[in-house]
Amino acid sequence: MSWHDEVLDTIASEFSDVTDVAQLTRIVLRLTLAGVLGFLLGFEREQAGKAAGVRTHMLVAIGSAMFVLIPQQTGIVPADMSRVIQGLVAGVGFLCAGTILKQGKDESHVQGLTTAAGLWMTAAIGMACGLGREATALLSALLALAVLARVPRLVALVERVAGPSRNGGDAQDARPRVIASPDDDRPRRS
Numbered sequence: 001m002s003w004h005d006e007v008l009d010t011i012a013s014e015f016s017d018v019t020d021v022a023q024l025t026r027i028v029l030r031l032t033l034a035g036v037l038g039f040l041l042g043f044e045r046e047q048a049g050k051a052a053g054v055r056t057h058m059l060v061a062i063g064s065a066m067f068v069l070i071p072q073q074t075g076i077v078p079a080d081m082s083r084v085i086q087g088l089v090a091g092v093g094f095l096c097a098g099t100i101l102k103q104g105k106d107e108s109h110v111q112g113l114t115t116a117a118g119l120w121m122t123a124a125i126g127m128a129c130g131l132g133r134e135a136t137a138l139l140s141a142l143l144a145l146a147v148l149a150r151v152p153r154l155v156a157l158v159e160r161v162a163g164p165s166r167n168g169g170d171a172q173d174a175r176p177r178v179i180a181s182p183d184d185d186r187p188r189r190s
Helices: 003-014 021-047 054-073 078-097 113-130 134-162
Strands: 178-180 187-189
Touching (some): 021 054, 021 113, 054 078, 113 134
Antiparallel strands (some): 178 187
């Protein structure tokens, strides 16, 4: 055997984790579906002008699918898979925490919670794809899209019909504001 044949055999053995066409199809389907569902969620967020868009959501979905797909391929036992999932959820939690911003000294004004929750949901959807739960992933993505795109409109409609709730809306609205009267230099509460 020449060195050339030895190199080719080594390369072939490195790609031996996919043993048949059925397994290859399964891997491609799961990762592609995770990417497509991540794209849909990211596209909605990007259209809404949010920081985490298509690429971020796709990478989170595909990465989450890979984190559970690879151990599953190696024959991991369910108890160990639960630890993989726990680590994945914790890691995504750190990623999501990076999207949350507190504005100024006002602790009630926080931005990025919906983006963080969307990334968290995207990771769960990717995980479902990686575990071969494609129908669950698809239904979850449709529900997430409905929440992101339609619930704000539903809330606006309900508020128009019923009026804003007493403690709904921004916490700033419930606090008295200090205003200055045009005739007076002293601040007053409104």
